[in-house]
Ligand SMILES: Nc1ncnc2c1ncn2[C@@H]1O[C@H](COP(=O)(O)OP(=O)(O)O)[C@@H](O)[C@H]1O
Protein backbone atom coordinates (compact mmCIF):
# COMPACT_ATOMS: atom_id res chain seq x y z
CA UNK A 1 0.00 0.00 0.00
CA UNK A 2 1.47 3.41 -1.02
CA UNK A 3 1.30 6.31 1.44
CA UNK A 4 -1.40 7.96 -0.71
CA UNK A 5 -3.59 4.87 -0.37
CA UNK A 6 -3.27 4.33 3.34
CA UNK A 7 -6.30 5.06 5.49
CA UNK A 8 -6.83 5.48 9.25
CA UNK A 9 -9.77 4.38 11.38
CA UNK A 10 -10.93 6.24 14.51
CA UNK A 11 -13.70 4.85 16.74
CA UNK A 12 -15.45 6.83 19.51
CA UNK A 13 -17.49 5.06 22.19
CA UNK A 14 -19.23 8.09 23.69
CA UNK A 15 -22.14 8.24 26.09
CA UNK A 16 -25.01 8.07 23.61
CA UNK A 17 -23.45 6.36 20.62
CA UNK A 18 -20.60 4.46 19.01
CA UNK A 19 -19.21 6.21 15.94
CA UNK A 20 -16.40 5.61 13.49
CA UNK A 21 -14.66 7.49 10.70
CA UNK A 22 -12.09 6.49 8.13
CA UNK A 23 -9.76 9.25 6.93
CA UNK A 24 -7.24 9.17 4.10
CA UNK A 25 -3.60 10.24 4.33
CA UNK A 26 -4.70 13.89 3.98
CA UNK A 27 -7.07 13.41 6.92
CA UNK A 28 -10.13 13.83 4.69
CA UNK A 29 -13.14 11.87 5.91
CA UNK A 30 -14.02 9.02 3.53
CA UNK A 31 -16.55 7.02 5.53
CA UNK A 32 -18.56 7.54 8.70
CA UNK A 33 -21.11 5.43 10.57
CA UNK A 34 -22.72 5.43 14.00
CA UNK A 35 -24.87 3.30 16.29
CA UNK A 36 -27.22 5.05 18.72
CA UNK A 37 -27.56 2.97 21.86
CA UNK A 38 -31.12 3.93 22.82
CA UNK A 39 -32.71 3.42 19.42
CA UNK A 40 -30.47 0.86 17.70
CA UNK A 41 -30.24 -1.39 20.75
CA UNK A 42 -33.60 -0.86 22.53
CA UNK A 43 -33.34 -4.25 24.26
CA UNK A 44 -30.87 -2.71 26.75
CA UNK A 45 -33.38 0.03 27.71
CA UNK A 46 -30.76 2.75 28.07
CA UNK A 47 -31.72 6.41 28.20
CA UNK A 48 -29.10 8.63 26.64
CA UNK A 49 -26.85 5.54 26.67
CA UNK A 50 -27.09 5.17 30.45
CA UNK A 51 -29.04 3.15 33.01
CA UNK A 52 -30.03 5.05 36.15
CA UNK A 53 -30.58 2.72 39.09
CA UNK A 54 -34.25 2.57 40.08
CA UNK A 55 -33.47 2.67 43.80
CA UNK A 56 -30.45 4.98 43.80
CA UNK A 57 -30.38 7.68 41.14
CA UNK A 58 -26.71 8.46 41.89
CA UNK A 59 -25.80 5.01 40.59
CA UNK A 60 -25.40 5.22 36.80
CA UNK A 61 -24.06 2.48 34.55
CA UNK A 62 -24.09 1.17 30.97
CA UNK A 63 -24.35 -2.52 29.97
CA UNK A 64 -20.99 -3.57 28.60
CA UNK A 65 -22.71 -6.02 26.21
CA UNK A 66 -24.61 -3.08 24.70
CA UNK A 67 -21.23 -1.62 23.72
CA UNK A 68 -20.02 -4.98 22.35
CA UNK A 69 -23.20 -5.46 20.31
CA UNK A 70 -22.89 -1.88 19.00
CA UNK A 71 -19.41 -2.80 17.77
CA UNK A 72 -20.79 -5.65 15.65
CA UNK A 73 -23.41 -3.32 14.16
CA UNK A 74 -20.92 -0.50 13.58
CA UNK A 75 -18.52 -2.70 11.62
CA UNK A 76 -21.36 -3.88 9.38
CA UNK A 77 -22.59 -0.28 8.89
CA UNK A 78 -19.07 0.77 7.87
CA UNK A 79 -19.08 -1.96 5.22
CA UNK A 80 -22.41 -0.65 3.92
CA UNK A 81 -20.80 2.80 3.47
CA UNK A 82 -18.23 1.14 1.17
CA UNK A 83 -15.34 1.03 3.65
CA UNK A 84 -12.39 -1.06 2.50
CA UNK A 85 -10.67 -2.21 5.70
CA UNK A 86 -7.73 -3.64 3.76
CA UNK A 87 -6.55 -0.05 3.28
CA UNK A 88 -6.48 0.76 7.00
CA UNK A 89 -2.87 1.21 8.08
CA UNK A 90 -3.69 1.93 11.73
CA UNK A 91 -6.70 2.17 14.02
CA UNK A 92 -7.23 3.90 17.34
CA UNK A 93 -10.11 4.37 19.75
CA UNK A 94 -11.46 6.98 22.08
CA UNK A 95 -14.30 6.89 24.59
CA UNK A 96 -16.21 8.62 27.33
CA UNK A 97 -13.75 9.07 30.19
CA UNK A 98 -13.56 7.42 33.64
CA UNK A 99 -15.93 4.43 33.01
CA UNK A 100 -14.52 1.00 33.87
CA UNK A 101 -14.85 -2.44 32.30
CA UNK A 102 -14.24 -5.58 34.39
CA UNK A 103 -12.87 -8.53 32.43
CA UNK A 104 -13.72 -11.92 33.94
CA UNK A 105 -10.90 -14.37 34.67
CA UNK A 106 -10.07 -16.23 31.45
CA UNK A 107 -11.48 -13.53 29.18
CA UNK A 108 -8.12 -12.58 27.68
CA UNK A 109 -7.84 -16.16 26.37
CA UNK A 110 -11.33 -15.77 24.85
CA UNK A 111 -10.28 -12.47 23.24
CA UNK A 112 -7.19 -14.06 21.73
CA UNK A 113 -9.17 -16.93 20.22
CA UNK A 114 -12.22 -15.16 18.82
CA UNK A 115 -13.86 -17.10 15.99
CA UNK A 116 -14.11 -14.83 12.88
CA UNK A 117 -17.29 -16.55 11.74
CA UNK A 118 -19.25 -15.30 14.76
CA UNK A 119 -20.25 -11.91 16.16
CA UNK A 120 -18.30 -10.47 19.09
CA UNK A 121 -21.39 -10.40 21.27
CA UNK A 122 -21.97 -14.12 20.80
CA UNK A 123 -18.47 -14.87 22.06
CA UNK A 124 -17.95 -12.28 24.79
CA UNK A 125 -21.26 -12.79 26.59
CA UNK A 126 -19.53 -14.36 29.62
CA UNK A 127 -16.37 -12.29 29.61
CA UNK A 128 -17.30 -9.59 32.11
CA UNK A 129 -17.39 -9.96 35.89
CA UNK A 130 -19.44 -6.75 36.19
CA UNK A 131 -22.15 -6.65 33.54
CA UNK A 132 -23.11 -2.98 33.99
CA UNK A 133 -20.06 -0.76 33.81
CA UNK A 134 -20.00 2.30 36.07
CA UNK A 135 -19.80 5.38 33.82
CA UNK A 136 -18.81 9.05 34.20
CA UNK A 137 -22.38 10.08 35.10
CA UNK A 138 -22.26 8.07 38.33
CA UNK A 139 -21.96 10.03 41.58
CA UNK A 140 -22.45 7.27 44.13
CA UNK A 141 -18.89 7.04 45.50
CA UNK A 142 -18.63 9.98 47.92
CA UNK A 143 -17.54 7.58 50.72
CA UNK A 144 -14.75 6.05 48.60
CA UNK A 145 -13.65 9.56 47.50
CA UNK A 146 -13.14 10.56 51.15
CA UNK A 147 -11.12 7.40 51.73
CA UNK A 148 -8.85 8.16 48.76
CA UNK A 149 -8.25 11.74 49.90
CA UNK A 150 -7.54 10.57 53.45
CA UNK A 151 -5.04 7.99 52.17
CA UNK A 152 -2.71 10.76 50.94
CA UNK A 153 -3.46 13.55 53.43
CA UNK A 154 -6.44 15.41 51.98
CA UNK A 155 -7.97 16.76 48.76
CA UNK A 156 -5.14 19.17 48.02
CA UNK A 157 -2.50 16.46 48.33
CA UNK A 158 -4.52 14.19 46.06
CA UNK A 159 -4.84 17.01 43.50
CA UNK A 160 -1.07 17.62 43.65
CA UNK A 161 -0.37 13.96 42.88
CA UNK A 162 -3.12 13.04 40.42
CA UNK A 163 -4.24 16.42 38.98
CA UNK A 164 -7.66 16.26 40.65
CA UNK A 165 -9.12 16.03 44.15
CA UNK A 166 -11.34 12.95 44.45
CA UNK A 167 -14.30 13.03 42.09
CA UNK A 168 -17.13 10.51 42.30
CA UNK A 169 -16.94 9.56 38.62
CA UNK A 170 -13.17 9.03 38.57
CA UNK A 171 -12.23 5.38 38.21
CA UNK A 172 -10.30 4.89 41.46
CA UNK A 173 -13.31 5.40 43.74
CA UNK A 174 -15.48 3.39 41.33
CA UNK A 175 -13.12 0.39 41.52
CA UNK A 176 -12.98 0.76 45.32
CA UNK A 177 -16.78 0.63 45.43
CA UNK A 178 -16.87 -2.56 43.33
CA UNK A 179 -14.28 -4.14 45.66
CA UNK A 180 -16.19 -3.11 48.79
CA UNK A 181 -19.70 -3.94 47.67
CA UNK A 182 -19.07 -6.89 45.33
CA UNK A 183 -15.87 -8.58 46.57
CA UNK A 184 -16.55 -11.75 44.56
CA UNK A 185 -16.91 -9.82 41.31
CA UNK A 186 -13.64 -8.01 42.04
CA UNK A 187 -11.93 -11.32 42.86
CA UNK A 188 -13.16 -12.78 39.57
CA UNK A 189 -11.80 -9.81 37.63
CA UNK A 190 -8.72 -10.58 35.56
CA UNK A 191 -8.16 -7.02 34.26
CA UNK A 192 -9.82 -3.60 34.52
CA UNK A 193 -9.99 -1.45 31.36
CA UNK A 194 -11.06 2.13 30.87
CA UNK A 195 -13.72 2.44 28.17
CA UNK A 196 -11.05 3.72 25.73
CA UNK A 197 -8.70 0.78 26.38
CA UNK A 198 -11.71 -1.56 26.17
CA UNK A 199 -12.22 -0.31 22.58
CA UNK A 200 -8.59 -0.93 21.65
CA UNK A 201 -8.66 -4.34 23.43
CA UNK A 202 -11.37 -5.47 21.01
CA UNK A 203 -9.20 -4.49 18.01
CA UNK A 204 -6.04 -5.93 19.54
CA UNK A 205 -7.50 -9.28 20.61
CA UNK A 206 -5.94 -8.93 24.04
CA UNK A 207 -6.26 -6.51 26.95
CA UNK A 208 -4.83 -3.19 25.75
CA UNK A 209 -2.86 -0.82 27.98
CA UNK A 210 -4.38 2.38 29.39
CA UNK A 211 -2.79 5.57 28.02
CA UNK A 212 -1.44 8.23 30.38
CA UNK A 213 -3.93 10.87 29.33
CA UNK A 214 -7.12 8.89 30.03
CA UNK A 215 -5.22 7.26 32.93
CA UNK A 216 -4.93 10.66 34.60
CA UNK A 217 -8.74 10.71 34.96
CA UNK A 218 -8.68 7.94 37.56
CA UNK A 219 -7.26 9.61 40.73
CA UNK A 220 -4.68 6.81 40.70
CA UNK A 221 -1.79 8.07 38.57
CA UNK A 222 1.04 10.40 39.49
CA UNK A 223 0.74 12.92 36.65
CA UNK A 224 4.43 13.87 36.90
CA UNK A 225 5.99 10.40 36.82
CA UNK A 226 3.12 8.96 34.69
CA UNK A 227 3.06 5.82 36.84
CA UNK A 228 0.42 4.39 39.19
CA UNK A 229 0.67 5.76 42.73
CA UNK A 230 0.95 2.64 44.88
CA UNK A 231 -0.58 4.08 48.12
CA UNK A 232 -3.65 5.14 46.09
CA UNK A 233 -3.93 1.71 44.45
CA UNK A 234 -3.69 0.14 47.92
CA UNK A 235 -6.39 2.49 49.22
CA UNK A 236 -8.76 1.22 46.48
CA UNK A 237 -8.39 -2.54 46.30
CA UNK A 238 -5.78 -5.31 46.62
CA UNK A 239 -3.83 -6.47 43.56
CA UNK A 240 -4.99 -3.50 41.50
CA UNK A 241 -1.66 -2.81 39.78
CA UNK A 242 -1.75 -6.19 38.02
CA UNK A 243 -5.38 -5.68 37.03
CA UNK A 244 -4.65 -2.27 35.49
CA UNK A 245 -1.38 -3.11 33.69
CA UNK A 246 1.27 -0.44 33.04
CA UNK A 247 0.10 2.87 31.47
CA UNK A 248 1.67 3.89 28.14
CA UNK A 249 2.16 7.25 26.34
CA UNK A 250 -0.89 8.23 24.34
CA UNK A 251 0.04 7.37 20.81
CA UNK A 252 1.94 4.18 21.51
CA UNK A 253 1.77 1.47 18.86
CA UNK A 254 0.43 -1.43 20.95
CA UNK A 255 0.50 -4.19 18.36
CA UNK A 256 -1.08 -5.62 15.21
CA UNK A 257 -4.82 -5.96 14.62
CA UNK A 258 -6.26 -9.26 15.85
CA UNK A 259 -6.79 -12.26 13.65
CA UNK A 260 -10.54 -11.83 14.25
CA UNK A 261 -10.64 -8.42 12.52
CA UNK A 262 -8.17 -9.52 9.84
CA UNK A 263 -10.28 -12.52 8.84
CA UNK A 264 -13.79 -11.22 9.43
CA UNK A 265 -13.37 -7.68 8.07
CA UNK A 266 -10.28 -8.11 5.83
CA UNK A 267 -7.92 -5.78 7.65
CA UNK A 268 -4.35 -6.57 6.60
CA UNK A 269 -2.55 -8.41 9.41
CA UNK A 270 0.08 -5.62 9.42
CA UNK A 271 -2.54 -2.97 10.38
CA UNK A 272 -1.44 -1.47 13.72
CA UNK A 273 -3.51 -0.67 16.79
CA UNK A 274 -2.58 2.62 18.50
CA UNK A 275 -3.36 3.16 22.21
CA UNK A 276 -6.76 4.75 22.77
CA UNK A 277 -7.49 7.79 24.92
CA UNK A 278 -10.41 9.63 26.55
CA UNK A 279 -12.79 11.68 24.43
CA UNK A 280 -11.67 15.04 25.81
CA UNK A 281 -7.97 14.32 25.19
CA UNK A 282 -8.90 12.96 21.74
CA UNK A 283 -10.80 16.19 21.05
CA UNK A 284 -7.66 18.11 21.96
CA UNK A 285 -5.86 16.02 19.31
CA UNK A 286 -8.65 16.70 16.80
CA UNK A 287 -8.76 20.44 17.42
CA UNK A 288 -5.17 21.69 17.10
CA UNK A 289 -5.38 24.08 20.01
CA UNK A 290 -2.63 26.64 20.42
CA UNK A 291 -2.03 29.52 22.79
CA UNK A 292 -5.03 31.76 23.36
CA UNK A 293 -7.61 29.11 22.43
CA UNK A 294 -10.10 27.44 24.71
CA UNK A 295 -12.03 24.42 23.44
CA UNK A 296 -15.66 23.96 24.44
CA UNK A 297 -17.27 20.62 23.72
CA UNK A 298 -21.08 20.56 23.74
CA UNK A 299 -21.73 16.80 23.67
CA UNK A 300 -23.65 14.76 26.23
CA UNK A 301 -21.46 16.47 28.81
CA UNK A 302 -20.32 20.04 28.32
CA UNK A 303 -16.57 20.38 28.75
CA UNK A 304 -14.02 23.13 28.42
CA UNK A 305 -10.32 22.42 28.01
CA UNK A 306 -7.03 24.00 27.16
CA UNK A 307 -3.37 23.13 26.69
CA UNK A 308 -1.17 23.57 29.79
CA UNK A 309 2.64 23.59 29.70
CA UNK A 310 2.85 22.85 33.43
CA UNK A 311 0.37 21.27 35.86
CA UNK A 312 -1.57 23.77 37.97
CA UNK A 313 -3.06 22.99 41.39
CA UNK A 314 -6.85 23.32 41.23
CA UNK A 315 -9.61 21.85 43.36
CA UNK A 316 -12.51 22.57 40.96
CA UNK A 317 -11.45 21.04 37.66
CA UNK A 318 -8.79 18.64 36.45
CA UNK A 319 -5.27 18.54 35.12
CA UNK A 320 -4.71 15.61 32.77
CA UNK A 321 -1.55 14.42 31.01
CA UNK A 322 -1.47 15.78 27.47
CA UNK A 323 -2.22 13.22 24.74
CA UNK A 324 0.05 14.91 22.17
CA UNK A 325 3.12 15.97 24.13
CA UNK A 326 3.92 13.63 27.01
CA UNK A 327 5.68 16.44 28.90
CA UNK A 328 2.71 18.81 28.70
CA UNK A 329 -0.73 18.79 30.40
CA UNK A 330 -4.30 19.82 29.68
CA UNK A 331 -6.85 21.57 31.88
CA UNK A 332 -10.37 20.12 31.87
CA UNK A 333 -13.68 21.32 33.29
CA UNK A 334 -16.64 18.97 32.97
CA UNK A 335 -20.34 19.77 33.42
CA UNK A 336 -22.66 16.78 33.54
CA UNK A 337 -25.86 18.61 32.63
CA UNK A 338 -25.06 19.57 29.04
CA UNK A 339 -27.00 18.49 25.95
CA UNK A 340 -29.52 16.29 27.76
CA UNK A 341 -30.55 19.22 29.97
CA UNK A 342 -30.85 21.54 26.94
CA UNK A 343 -32.97 18.80 25.36
CA UNK A 344 -35.20 18.67 28.45
CA UNK A 345 -35.83 22.44 28.32
CA UNK A 346 -36.34 22.20 24.53
CA UNK A 347 -38.91 19.45 25.05
CA UNK A 348 -40.83 21.28 27.76
CA UNK A 349 -40.78 24.64 25.94
CA UNK A 350 -41.11 23.61 22.29
CA UNK A 351 -42.25 20.00 21.93
CA UNK A 352 -38.79 18.97 20.83
CA UNK A 353 -37.86 21.37 18.06
CA UNK A 354 -34.43 23.06 17.95
CA UNK A 355 -35.64 25.71 15.46
CA UNK A 356 -38.35 26.89 17.83
CA UNK A 357 -35.88 26.67 20.73
CA UNK A 358 -33.57 28.99 18.75
CA UNK A 359 -36.40 31.41 17.94
CA UNK A 360 -37.24 31.66 21.64
CA UNK A 361 -33.57 32.10 22.52
CA UNK A 362 -33.13 34.86 19.95
CA UNK A 363 -36.29 36.68 20.98
CA UNK A 364 -34.94 37.47 24.47
CA UNK A 365 -32.24 40.07 25.13
CA UNK A 366 -28.73 39.32 26.37
CA UNK A 367 -28.95 39.23 30.17
CA UNK A 368 -32.52 37.88 30.05
CA UNK A 369 -34.14 40.86 31.88
CA UNK A 370 -32.07 39.98 34.98
CA UNK A 371 -33.39 36.41 35.20
CA UNK A 372 -31.02 33.55 35.85
CA UNK A 373 -31.64 29.79 35.86
CA UNK A 374 -29.55 26.78 36.89
CA UNK A 375 -30.76 23.37 35.80
CA UNK A 376 -29.20 20.19 37.12
CA UNK A 377 -31.18 17.11 36.03
CA UNK A 378 -28.53 14.81 37.44
CA UNK A 379 -26.07 15.50 40.25
CA UNK A 380 -23.80 18.18 38.79
CA UNK A 381 -20.02 18.03 39.18
CA UNK A 382 -19.33 21.78 39.16
CA UNK A 383 -21.05 22.76 41.45
CA UNK A 384 -22.16 19.65 43.38
CA UNK A 385 -25.91 20.41 43.14
CA UNK A 386 -29.07 18.77 41.81
CA UNK A 387 -32.45 20.33 40.89
CA UNK A 388 -33.73 23.47 39.15
CA UNK A 389 -32.99 26.92 40.61
CA UNK A 390 -34.60 30.05 39.12
CA UNK A 391 -33.99 33.67 40.07
CA UNK A 392 -35.54 36.91 38.84
CA UNK A 393 -33.76 40.25 39.22
CA UNK A 394 -34.02 40.17 42.99
CA UNK A 395 -35.01 36.75 44.34
CA UNK A 396 -35.55 33.02 43.91
CA UNK A 397 -38.76 32.14 42.02
CA UNK A 398 -40.57 28.88 41.27
CA UNK A 399 -41.07 29.54 37.59
CA UNK A 400 -40.37 32.10 34.91
CA UNK A 401 -42.95 34.32 33.26
CA UNK A 402 -42.43 32.91 29.75
CA UNK A 403 -40.95 30.07 27.73
CA UNK A 404 -38.46 32.47 26.11
CA UNK A 405 -37.04 33.41 29.49
CA UNK A 406 -36.74 29.73 30.47
CA UNK A 407 -34.84 28.84 27.27
CA UNK A 408 -32.38 31.73 27.58
CA UNK A 409 -31.93 31.11 31.30
CA UNK A 410 -30.91 27.52 30.58
CA UNK A 411 -28.29 28.39 27.95
CA UNK A 412 -26.92 31.48 29.72
CA UNK A 413 -26.75 29.64 33.07
CA UNK A 414 -24.73 26.81 31.51
CA UNK A 415 -22.22 29.17 29.89
CA UNK A 416 -21.91 31.51 32.87
CA UNK A 417 -20.83 28.46 34.88
CA UNK A 418 -18.13 27.71 32.29
CA UNK A 419 -16.89 31.28 32.47
CA UNK A 420 -16.77 31.29 36.29
CA UNK A 421 -14.87 28.00 36.60
CA UNK A 422 -12.54 28.81 33.69
CA UNK A 423 -11.68 32.14 35.35
CA UNK A 424 -10.88 30.27 38.56
CA UNK A 425 -8.49 28.18 36.45
CA UNK A 426 -6.72 31.38 35.37
CA UNK A 427 -8.43 32.02 32.02
CA UNK A 428 -8.83 35.71 31.16
CA UNK A 429 -11.93 35.96 29.01
CA UNK A 430 -12.05 38.56 26.27
CA UNK A 431 -8.28 39.21 26.26
CA UNK A 432 -7.57 37.80 22.83
CA UNK A 433 -9.17 34.49 23.81
CA UNK A 434 -10.74 32.47 21.00
CA UNK A 435 -13.23 29.66 21.54
CA UNK A 436 -13.21 26.52 19.41
CA UNK A 437 -16.56 24.73 19.75
CA UNK A 438 -17.22 21.07 19.04
CA UNK A 439 -19.75 18.33 19.88
CA UNK A 440 -23.39 17.84 18.82
CA UNK A 441 -24.71 21.26 19.92
CA UNK A 442 -21.89 23.14 18.16
CA UNK A 443 -24.03 22.94 15.00
CA UNK A 444 -26.44 25.36 16.66
CA UNK A 445 -25.45 28.94 15.87
CA UNK A 446 -27.97 30.53 18.25
CA UNK A 447 -26.42 28.59 21.14
CA UNK A 448 -22.89 29.51 19.98
CA UNK A 449 -23.83 33.22 19.94
CA UNK A 450 -24.69 33.01 23.64
CA UNK A 451 -21.34 31.27 24.23
CA UNK A 452 -19.53 34.11 22.41
CA UNK A 453 -21.36 36.76 24.45
CA UNK A 454 -20.99 35.13 27.86
CA UNK A 455 -17.25 34.55 27.37
CA UNK A 456 -16.87 37.83 25.44
CA UNK A 457 -14.79 36.01 22.81
CA UNK A 458 -15.30 34.96 19.17
CA UNK A 459 -16.42 31.37 18.55
CA UNK A 460 -14.96 29.19 15.80
CA UNK A 461 -15.90 25.73 14.56
CA UNK A 462 -14.12 23.15 12.48
CA UNK A 463 -15.57 21.61 9.36
CA UNK A 464 -16.35 18.38 11.21
CA UNK A 465 -18.00 18.64 14.63
CA UNK A 466 -16.91 15.18 15.84
CA UNK A 467 -13.47 16.15 17.07
CA UNK A 468 -13.05 13.18 19.44
CA UNK A 469 -13.72 10.55 16.75
CA UNK A 470 -11.49 12.38 14.25
CA UNK A 471 -8.87 12.90 16.94
CA UNK A 472 -8.73 9.10 17.29
CA UNK A 473 -8.19 8.74 13.54
CA UNK A 474 -5.41 11.39 13.60
CA UNK A 475 -3.92 9.65 16.62
CA UNK A 476 -3.84 6.42 14.58
CA UNK A 477 -1.71 8.19 11.97
CA UNK A 478 0.51 9.84 14.60
CA UNK A 479 1.04 6.48 16.31
CA UNK A 480 2.01 4.82 13.04
CA UNK A 481 4.48 7.62 12.23
CA UNK A 482 5.88 8.77 15.60
CA UNK A 483 8.88 10.36 13.86
CA UNK A 484 6.54 12.88 12.16
CA UNK A 485 5.53 15.72 14.49
CA UNK A 486 1.90 16.14 15.42
CA UNK A 487 1.85 19.67 13.98
CA UNK A 488 3.07 18.34 10.65
CA UNK A 489 0.41 15.60 10.65
CA UNK A 490 -2.43 18.05 11.21
CA UNK A 491 -1.00 20.82 9.00
CA UNK A 492 -3.20 19.52 6.15
CA UNK A 493 -6.41 20.37 8.03
CA UNK A 494 -8.41 23.48 7.02
CA UNK A 495 -8.37 26.47 9.40
CA UNK A 496 -11.34 26.73 11.81
CA UNK A 497 -14.09 29.10 10.66
CA UNK A 498 -15.35 31.98 12.77
CA UNK A 499 -19.13 31.69 13.34
CA UNK A 500 -19.87 34.47 15.83
CA UNK A 501 -18.39 37.51 17.48
CA UNK A 502 -19.55 38.78 20.86
CA UNK A 503 -21.76 41.90 20.89
CA UNK A 504 -20.08 45.06 22.17
CA UNK A 505 -22.21 45.14 25.34
CA UNK A 506 -21.41 41.52 26.26
CA UNK A 507 -18.87 42.21 29.00
CA UNK A 508 -21.03 44.85 30.65
CA UNK A 509 -23.86 42.31 30.91
CA UNK A 510 -22.08 39.05 31.68
CA UNK A 511 -19.28 40.14 34.05
CA UNK A 512 -21.83 41.13 36.75
CA UNK A 513 -23.96 38.05 35.97
CA UNK A 514 -20.91 35.85 36.57
CA UNK A 515 -20.40 37.52 39.95
CA UNK A 516 -24.06 36.98 40.78
CA UNK A 517 -23.74 33.32 39.74
CA UNK A 518 -20.80 32.87 42.14
CA UNK A 519 -22.86 34.35 44.98
CA UNK A 520 -25.89 32.15 44.19
CA UNK A 521 -23.75 29.01 44.07
CA UNK A 522 -22.11 29.90 47.39
CA UNK A 523 -25.55 30.24 48.99
CA UNK A 524 -26.95 27.05 47.43
CA UNK A 525 -23.92 25.01 48.51
CA UNK A 526 -24.12 26.43 52.04
CA UNK A 527 -27.84 25.57 52.20
CA UNK A 528 -27.10 22.06 51.00
CA UNK A 529 -24.29 21.59 53.51
CA UNK A 530 -26.67 22.61 56.31
CA UNK A 531 -29.13 19.97 55.12
CA UNK A 532 -26.31 17.40 54.65
CA UNK A 533 -24.77 16.41 51.32
CA UNK A 534 -26.69 13.65 49.49
N1 LIG B 1 -29.13 21.43 16.38
C1 LIG B 1 -28.79 21.13 17.63
N2 LIG B 1 -28.91 22.05 18.61
C2 LIG B 1 -28.58 21.77 19.88
N3 LIG B 1 -28.11 20.57 20.27
C3 LIG B 1 -27.98 19.61 19.35
C4 LIG B 1 -28.30 19.83 17.98
N4 LIG B 1 -28.05 18.68 17.31
C5 LIG B 1 -27.60 17.77 18.21
N5 LIG B 1 -27.56 18.32 19.44
C6 LIG B 1 -27.17 17.69 20.72
O1 LIG B 1 -25.99 16.94 20.55
C7 LIG B 1 -26.01 15.89 21.53
C8 LIG B 1 -25.08 14.77 21.10
O2 LIG B 1 -23.80 15.32 20.96
P1 LIG B 1 -22.53 14.39 20.64
O3 LIG B 1 -21.32 15.27 20.69
O4 LIG B 1 -22.79 13.61 19.42
O5 LIG B 1 -22.62 13.47 21.94
P2 LIG B 1 -21.71 12.32 22.53
O6 LIG B 1 -20.45 12.29 21.72
O7 LIG B 1 -21.51 12.72 23.96
O8 LIG B 1 -22.55 11.06 22.42
C9 LIG B 1 -27.47 15.46 21.61
O9 LIG B 1 -27.79 15.02 22.92
C10 LIG B 1 -28.24 16.72 21.18
O10 LIG B 1 -28.90 17.32 22.28
Ligand SMILES: O=C(CO)[C@@H](O)[C@H](O)COP(=O)(O)O
Pocket residue numbers: 014015016095096097098136169217278279280299300301302303332334
Ligand atom coordinates in the same frame (compact mmCIF):
# COMPACT_ATOMS: atom_id res chain seq x y z
O1 LIG C 1 -16.56 12.89 32.47
C1 LIG C 1 -16.22 13.50 31.47
C2 LIG C 1 -14.95 14.25 31.42
O2 LIG C 1 -14.29 14.32 32.64
C3 LIG C 1 -17.10 13.47 30.25
O3 LIG C 1 -16.76 14.50 29.36
C4 LIG C 1 -17.06 12.12 29.57
O4 LIG C 1 -15.80 11.96 28.95
C5 LIG C 1 -18.24 11.93 28.62
O5 LIG C 1 -18.10 12.47 27.38
P1 LIG C 1 -19.27 12.71 26.29
O6 LIG C 1 -19.89 11.41 25.98
O7 LIG C 1 -20.16 13.74 26.86
O8 LIG C 1 -18.52 13.27 25.09
